[in-house]
Amino acid sequence: MKTQVAIIGSGPAGLLLGQLLHTQGIDNIILDRVSPGYILERIRAGVIEQGFVDLMKEAGVAERMLREGEVHHEVDIAVHEEYHTINLTELTGGKSVTVYGQTEITHDLMDARNASGQISFYDAKNVTPHDMKSDKPYVTFEKDGEKHRIDCDYIAGCDGSHGVCRPSIPAGVLKEYERVYPFGWLGLLSDTPPVDYELIYVKSDEGFALCSKRSETRSRYYVQVPLDEKVENWSDDRFWEELKRRIPDDAAARLVTGPSIEKSIAPLRSFVVEPMQYGNMFLLGDAAHIVPPTGAKGLNLAASDVNTLYRILVKTYKEGRKDLTARYSEIALRRVWNGVRFSWWMTNMLHHFYRDSIEDKIRDSEISFFLACEHRRRILAEQYVGLPYEEIV
Ligand code: FAD
Ligand code: DHB
Numbered sequence: 001m002k003t004q005v006a007i008i009g010s011g012p013a014g015l016l017l018g019q020l021l022h023t024q025g026i027d028n029i030i031l032d033r034v035s036p037g038y039i040l041e042r043i044r045a046g047v048i049e050q051g052f053v054d055l056m057k058e059a060g061v062a063e064r065m066l067r068e069g070e071v072h073h074e075v076d077i078a079v080h081e082e083y084h085t086i087n088l089t090e091l092t093g094g095k096s097v098t099v100y101g102q103t104e105i106t107h108d109l110m111d112a113r114n115a116s117g118q119i120s121f122y123d124a125k126n127v128t129p130h131d132m133k134s135d136k137p138y139v140t141f142e143k144d145g146e147k148h149r150i151d152c153d154y155i156a157g158c159d160g161s162h163g164v165c166r167p168s169i170p171a172g173v174l175k176e177y178e179r180v181y182p183f184g185w186l187g188l189l190s191d192t193p194p195v196d197y198e199l200i201y202v203k204s205d206e207g208f209a210l211c212s213k214r215s216e217t218r219s220r221y222y223v224q225v226p227l228d229e230k231v232e233n234w235s236d237d238r239f240w241e242e243l244k245r246r247i248p249d250d251a252a253a254r255l256v257t258g259p260s261i262e263k264s265i266a267p268l269r270s271f272v273v274e275p276m277q278y279g280n281m282f283l284l285g286d287a288a289h290i291v292p293p294t295g296a297k298g299l300n301l302a303a304s305d306v307n308t309l310y311r312i313l314v315k316t317y318k319e320g321r322k323d324l325t326a327r328y329s330e331i332a333l334r335r336v337w338n339g340v341r342f343s344w345w346m347t348n349m350l351h352h353f354y355r356d357s358i359e360d361k362i363r364d365s366e367i368s369f370f371l372a373c374e375h376r377r378r379i380l381a382e383q384y385v386g387l388p389y390e391e392i393v
Pocket of ligand 2: 047220293
């Protein structure tokens with residue numbers, strides 16, 4: 001087989017890249033090692049930056065997101081019972097975020113993929129990139145016991161944090177930066193009305209909590225738990241009790257509880273590799289970087305990598321700009337490091353690390369400092385709604 005861009009991974013990064021390239025007449029094949037059903041069962045992100053929404057529009061797949069997604073002009077931060085409203089739209093000159101689940105985004109992108117006529121292979125085994133440094137890279141894989149080869153111009157590694165692309169780069173080429181936090185987030189999804197229209201990030205004496213949502217009838221809540229905590233130890237009742245202890249009293253009083261649809265623990269980690277490319281193979285999204293979820297940047301950073309590579313490839317194919325592909329990593333990393341820093345900062349300010357330590361007192365002081373006046377709240381708001389994408393020139 002032959003294609004222009006072989007995309008490894010059918011998560012939001014791979015699917016969005018494939019759809020955008022398709023709208024520009026650039027052929028691509030998507031490979032994933034699992035089934036579409038498996039991918040759609042993952043419960044992950046929920047807060048979408050304006051830049052991501054605009055990319056979905058450009059890809060022609062935003063119709064349901066615009067109809068069903070909730071536009072949020074504010075976000076609340078509660079610190080030891082006291083609410084602080086961050087008015088995103090006023091502070092950023094008109095920007096907002098959209099609440100729309102990653103599952104729904106993936107669904108919309110898969111529907112568009114099926115309608116596009118572009119080829120995808122699911123349940124593909126032993127997917128392997130080859131000759132990435134040459135101008136004739138290729139990918140091999142097995143499907144239903146048969147071996148296949150795809151010759152291509154470029155390989156897009158959109159295969160998440162446990163994928164094959166990053167490890168296939170020779171040792172010594174990549175530099176890895178990592179920070180592991182001493183806690184995780186226990187998340188619960190339930191078909192109950194959310195405790196508030198707005199999202200509430202909570203810093204309490206018992207630790208961090210987040211009240212989020214997927215719709216007016218579906219809630220997503222998180223509580224900070226120690227890294228070695230096991231989800232089996234958390235009955236739904238125990239989760240609701242702990243959440244009530246952490247959120248402000250008025251919110252606890254109106255919280256509607258119910259059976260969980262999903263409950264899981266995600267460890268918190270900051271991780272970046274440099275560079276985000278090896279010859280004609282590019283790394284995008286979780287394949288290149290992981291952020292702790294505080295601030296909702298993981299999926300949004302994947303979208304900004306897609307934006308960068310997509311615009312570079314369009315200029316390469318349509319304007320003959322052969323110089324640009326070598327600059328993908330340098331351009332993508334500037335925005336990635338901003339997102340990594342913001343997520344690290346939000347995580348540091350809002351979580352308990354070591355009870356009664358001087359660091360925890362300093363964290364209290366830092367959040368109070370940033371919430372105290374408008375120009376400091378603006379710094380938070382501008383990053384929460386997402387910094388602008390860099391223009392490719
Ligand atoms: P993925 O979604 O991981 O997709 C990668 C795809 O590649 C997968 O379909 C996988 O099957 C495929 N693949 C892997 N290996 C291979 C292989 N060898 N061959 C072929 N295919 C392969 N972000 C937020 O912004 N907010 C959140 O609340 C949030 N919560 C999260 C909770 C959890 C538990 C996790 C794990 C992540 C969360 N994230 C959150 C992060 C966000 O979901 C990710 O940043 C986002 O999924 C990245 O998209 P991606 O397409 O880069 O990778
Ligand atoms: C969600 C997750 C986040 O990390 C966040 O900052 C906001 C919302 C969510 O899953 O809804």
